[in-house]
Amino acid sequence: xxxxxxxxxxxxxxxxxxxxxxxxxxxxxxxxxxxxxxxxxxxxxxxxxxxxxxxxxxxxxxxxxxxxxxxxxxxxxxxxxxxxxxxxxxxxxxxxxxxxxxxxxxxxxxxxxxxxxxxxxxxxxxxxxxxxxxxxxxxxxxxxxxxxxxxxxxxxxxxxxxxxxxxxxxxxxxxxxxxxxxxxxxxxxxxxxxxxxxxxxxxxxxxxxxxxxxxxxxxxxxxxxxxxxxxxxxxxxxxxxxxxxxxxxxxxxxxxxxxxxxxxxxxxxxxxxxxxxxxxxxxxxxxxxxxxxxxxxxxxxxxxxxxxxxxxxxxxxxxxxxx
Amino acid sequence: xxxxxxxxxxxxxxxxxxxxxxxxxxxxxxxxxxxxxxxxxxxxxxxxxxxxxxxxxxxxxxxxxxxxxxxxxxxxxxxxxxxxxxxxxxxxxxxxxxxxxxxxxxxxxxxxxxxxxxxxxxxxxxxxxxxxxxxxxxxxxxxxxxxxxxxxxxxxxxxxxxxxxxxxxxxxxxxxxxxxxxxxxxxxxxxxxxxxxxxxxxxxxxxxxxxxxxxxxxxxxxxxxxxxxxxxxxxxxxxxxxxxxxxxxxxxxxxxxxxxxxxxxxxxxxxxxxxxxxxxxxxxxxxxxxxxxxxxxxxxxxxxxxxxxxxxxxxxxxxxxxxxxxxxxxxxxxxx
Numbered sequence: 001x002x003x004x005x006x007x008x009x010x011x012x013x014x015x016x017x018x019x020x021x022x023x024x025x026x027x028x029x030x031x032x033x034x035x036x037x038x039x040x041x042x043x044x045x046x047x048x049x050x051x052x053x054x055x056x057x058x059x060x061x062x063x064x065x066x067x068x069x070x071x072x073x074x075x076x077x078x079x080x081x082x083x084x085x086x087x088x089x090x091x092x093x094x095x096x097x098x099x100x101x102x103x104x105x106x107x108x109x110x111x112x113x114x115x116x117x118x119x120x121x122x123x124x125x126x127x128x129x130x131x132x133x134x135x136x137x138x139x140x141x142x143x144x145x146x147x148x149x150x151x152x153x154x155x156x157x158x159x160x161x162x163x164x165x166x167x168x169x170x171x172x173x174x175x176x177x178x179x180x181x182x183x184x185x186x187x188x189x190x191x192x193x194x195x196x197x198x199x200x201x202x203x204x205x206x207x208x209x210x211x212x213x214x215x216x217x218x219x220x221x222x223x224x225x226x227x228x229x230x231x232x233x234x235x236x237x238x239x240x241x242x243x244x245x246x247x248x249x250x251x252x253x254x255x256x257x258x259x260x261x262x263x264x265x266x267x268x269x270x271x272x273x274x275x276x277x278x279x280x281x282x283x284x285x286x287x288x289x290x291x292x293x294x295x296x297x298x299x300x301x302x303x304x305x306x307x308x309x310x311x312x313x314x315x316x317x318x319x320x321x322x323x
Numbered sequence: 324x325x326x327x328x329x330x331x332x333x334x335x336x337x338x339x340x341x342x343x344x345x346x347x348x349x350x351x352x353x354x355x356x357x358x359x360x361x362x363x364x365x366x367x368x369x370x371x372x373x374x375x376x377x378x379x380x381x382x383x384x385x386x387x388x389x390x391x392x393x394x395x396x397x398x399x400x401x402x403x404x405x406x407x408x409x410x411x412x413x414x415x416x417x418x419x420x421x422x423x424x425x426x427x428x429x430x431x432x433x434x435x436x437x438x439x440x441x442x443x444x445x446x447x448x449x450x451x452x453x454x455x456x457x458x459x460x461x462x463x464x465x466x467x468x469x470x471x472x473x474x475x476x477x478x479x480x481x482x483x484x485x486x487x488x489x490x491x492x493x494x495x496x497x498x499x500x501x502x503x504x505x506x507x508x509x510x511x512x513x514x515x516x517x518x519x520x521x522x523x524x525x526x527x528x529x530x531x532x533x534x535x536x537x538x539x540x541x542x543x544x545x546x547x548x549x550x551x552x553x554x555x556x557x558x559x560x561x562x563x564x565x566x567x568x569x570x571x572x573x574x575x576x577x578x579x580x581x582x583x584x585x586x587x588x589x590x591x592x593x594x595x596x597x598x599x600x601x602x603x604x605x606x607x608x609x610x611x612x613x614x615x616x617x618x619x620x621x622x623x624x625x626x627x628x629x630x631x632x633x634x635x636x637x638x639x640x641x642x643x644x645x646x647x648x649x650x651x652x653x654x655x656x657x658x659x
Contacts, residue, residue: 062640065640067635067637067639069515070514070516073632074632080632080633173558173627175559214566218561221565222561225620226620226621237617240614244610273603274600274603277604278603280607281607284611285614295618296625
């Protein structure tokens with residue numbers, strides 16, 4: 001396949017009203033830039049006429065490819081499919097609901113310099129409901145930044161640009177699209193943040209609500225484990241074990257003291273019991289870490305390969321073509 | 324049927340032979356007769372799950388008059404899923420049909436199943452209907468399917484029926500092990516294949532003469548739980564373990580705090596309360612379960628690149644979309 005400058009990946013799920021307008025806006029934004037680009041619409045098993053309409057556009061526009069999924073798999077798999085199939089050297093992802101503005105793509109592309117592997121959008125003036133969307137999102141972003149060590153103001157913004165060589169190697173699964181910057185940071189990728197426009201939703205209903213908060217929290221812990229593990233194997237589980245080990249020691253000492261001092265020993269049994277239990281838990285956690293080490297060693301994730309890649313790419317010559 | 328038609332194998336019929344067998348040679352002959360009546364090329368693959376000398380002799384005696392028949396003998400009994408997989412691997416046809424080695428569906432009904440395959444569906448599963456059964460049978464069946472519906476969210480009427488028809492892509496994409504052949508429809512639905520139930524008349528000779536033992540019930544329930552986990556949480560183990568762990572640890576933690584407050588301020592003794600140990604155990608159990616979830620996440624992360632989470636039906640591009648569609652289908656099937 002011939003090399004392209006840019007691939008725009010858009011996952012679509014029941015967006016029949018917006019698909020035509022979306023395609024027109026992307027085309028208008030990119031036509032004047034002299035970039036060799038392609039658009040990938042990934043239809044995530046829509047139940048309305050999204051696929052039909054997208055296919056209709058593909059008949060007219062040779063730059064558009066429409067990927068039809070066999071079923072509804074979710075936003076992350078849809079993005080992963082688009083990224084796997086994209087031919088561009090830079091891959092842009094955005095939402096299909098017209099809330100992102102494709103005119104930001106050239107602006108963000110200009111920011112993609114030698115040391116940058118990822119440019120993420122930041123919806124500065126977000127057009128959403130304050131209480132149910134903006135406030136939880138603010139808290140979530142602070143939390144994600146703290147936990148993952150990648151302080152991005154807006155993880156939820158889908159408008160992001162990646163160097164293909166980096167993003168194609170980042171494992172994307174489950175609902176990881178929120179954490180792509182964090183995942184990519186494992187590889188040592190550098191991230192830039194650019195303020196982007198944000199429009200209020202025109203068609204259809206929002207597909208996200210507050211109900212997924214606890215899922216995000218669990219996913220965040222999973223990411224933390226993965227990041228922690230890739231950096232300091234075994235230590236992460238060891239760290240989890242430390243509080244229980246301290247608790248265990250304190251309880252055991254408290255249980256033993258009355259034996260020598262002959263003071264009233266009412267609490268010997270509860271202290272000894274909890275001490276032994278927590279000690280067992282600490283050992284279990286360290287064992288878990290050892291097991292994780294084994295899994296990690298036998299798995300096929302080779303991060304040194306990522307680092308090598310980042311070390312040689314991009315070259316000066318390539319940069320000239322990129323922008 | 325002409326010789327030329329015979330050469331093109333359209334249907335590969337696989338008969339796994341496990342412990343339960345009814346007059347195999349006769350049954351095979353009946354299947355062959357029913358399949359021969361439709362006029363398309365087919366092959367019959369009998370997979371003997373483990374060495375069975377008498378059956379092998381019986382099959383050899385009919386093989387002479389039945390050129391469609393092939394027999395695969397596994398070195399030892401691996402179970403029905405493994406036998407089916409061996410059959411799928413040996414199959415040459417584009418459409419795979421599985422049939423039981425005992426009477427379930429009236430062989431005369433098979434053309435109806437093959438006719439139903441002309442539609443868009445990727446997997447057809449037979450439902451024995453109308454069906455004769457005792458009250459106890461209905462109760463047992465109803466309970467099993469209700470449990471299955473509860474955990475998978477999909478309602479099936481006859482998961483115990485071994486008569487299925489599937490396109491080759493389905494077999495290529497879904498690895499079967501253990502007892503999973505029974506849950507093929509649920510696994511296929513999860514991968515986005517179109518699944519439909521087809522009503523076929525029950526064979527008058529269909530009856531299970533043995534008794535169901537407690538072990539079989541237990542196996543059934545465990546299998547359903549496995550499928551529940553596989554269908555819902557394969558890619559997010561922490562969601563499963565984490566929820567259970569957090570609930571246990573949270574409950575235990577609150578319990579401990581309440582008891583400590585009672586001891587400190589209300590003078591309720593702690594030493595004679597086993598409840599304290601119970602609560603601490605809950606905390607420990609919760610944290611352990613949670614940690615297991617984290618280890619699970621590591622497994623998924625390290626293998627994520629091997630397991631594609633999506634399946635592409637087609638890629639549409641420009642005017643010659645038809646040709647590309649075909650190409651991408653093949654690529655998708657080959658890539659799995």
